[in-house]
Amino acid sequence: MTATTFDLRAPSEFGSWLDGYTSMLRFEIRNLRTYLTVGLAIQILLGAGMALMYGFYFGDVDSVQRTFLVTGIPTLALVPIGFVMVPNAIMEHKLRDTYDYVWSLPVPRSGSAMASATIFTCLALPGAAVALLIASLSYDVDLRVSWAAVPAVLFTSAIATSVGYAVGHAVPEPRVISLITNVVMFLVLLFSPIVVAIDQFPDWWAAVHKVLPFWHMSVVIRAGLTERMVSSSVTASYGALMAWGVAAWLVAAWVVGRRH
């Protein structure tokens, strides 16, 4: 008798949210498993490959520049996951017509959104670590890895994923998504002070990068991997990234909440 009443009682709000969250976590992992493996390969290839490639283009550089290059690599490995793979994964749902199906599942939408964010945030970590390892070995750079690196990488990854998530949901057209992701990669690989110091850039372009998230990502990660290499304020960079994260979640909440 008591057992029956217990079964029928609605679970607590948080308990049901947590249930929804874990089910969506399982659902997304199974759904994306091939995609996730490909993502890991891309990250390692792009991260470590770019490290070697920049070296060929730069020619002989001193040890400070080498350290800059190597400590920029984790950022380069995190960006494609958040800014390219996340919007594309959402696009995949839209193209295969599973987008509305996912929203029709009896789980809170915020739980579903958090599940996607968790998966991609965590997925980005091993690739970034391997890329950093390969880069530091091939340039023979002495890193001073501190505990600050762990929150820095996690936070960067979470921000990249959030922005990508907001873009993926807010932009309805697949072509526009692929245009945006291409432009972002071009910007990040060729026009961003991630693997070089920002003072090397013209003033106006450096000013643009103090608004964009990419330079700030490289600052917080570099601060965790080196000593006395970062001259700007790490707290300010965390603040800028936080602003990007909040903006992304506001957009995502509005789009996800509004649909249908």
Add this chain to the structure above:
Amino acid sequence: MMDGALMVELAPTRPGAHWLRSYGAMLRWEVVGSRLLYPLLLVSQVLVGAGFVVGFGLLIPELDRAAAQYLSTGAVVMSLILVGLVVTPQLVAQQKMQGSYDYVWSMPVPRSAASLATTTLAAVVAIPGIVAAMLVASWRYDVSLAIDPTVVPAFALTLACGSLIGSAIGHALDQPQVTMLVTQLGIFFIVGFSPVSFPADRLPGWLATLHEYLPMHHMALAVRSSLTDGLVVMTPRSWMILSLWTGAAALFTAVVLVRRR
């Protein structure tokens, strides 16, 4: 008299004229069919060509005169190679995805004419990117170019070799997705690991040796020596390797085109 006139009308046209007419028709067909795609390709070529020169210029810590010359001529070579090796197979892959590939082959035109029409358009698309790269280079780095007559064979061979290898890839691989993957990896290898925009001695020894036998290094030498003075020397051996690759790619493309079904 009457008989004579009739005979002329019914006689098959000369193969050369038929080929030329087919080529012209396929050119028109491609332009009309992809009229939305080409402006996009054109814009992206210009952006990539100019962006490449400006972007790496920003990143390279101490950009001296030789490095600037390498970078700007490298962008020209890159445009020439990528159009052939990447844009051509992607156009073929796109036809396969849209299902118009077999339809094109069913048309009463020689396959070589159809294939050359695609390549011609890809080459036309490359021109604005090349011009943009050169303009940006002279504006930003004051790179003065010393163009000599070998520019004609250098550009022609580079473009032909790349396009032939590209169309061989596009036609030989059945799965468009595989073609896309191969071309993406190709871009990565050509931009990052081929001595096109930087001297070959920066590569590890084994990779530099490998590039002695691949076409990219020789394409870069040919184009660079025709555009600059005293930066690099083009050797008869490089001309020979480049010609051999072009010949082999032509043969392979011909086999693939003739054999299909």
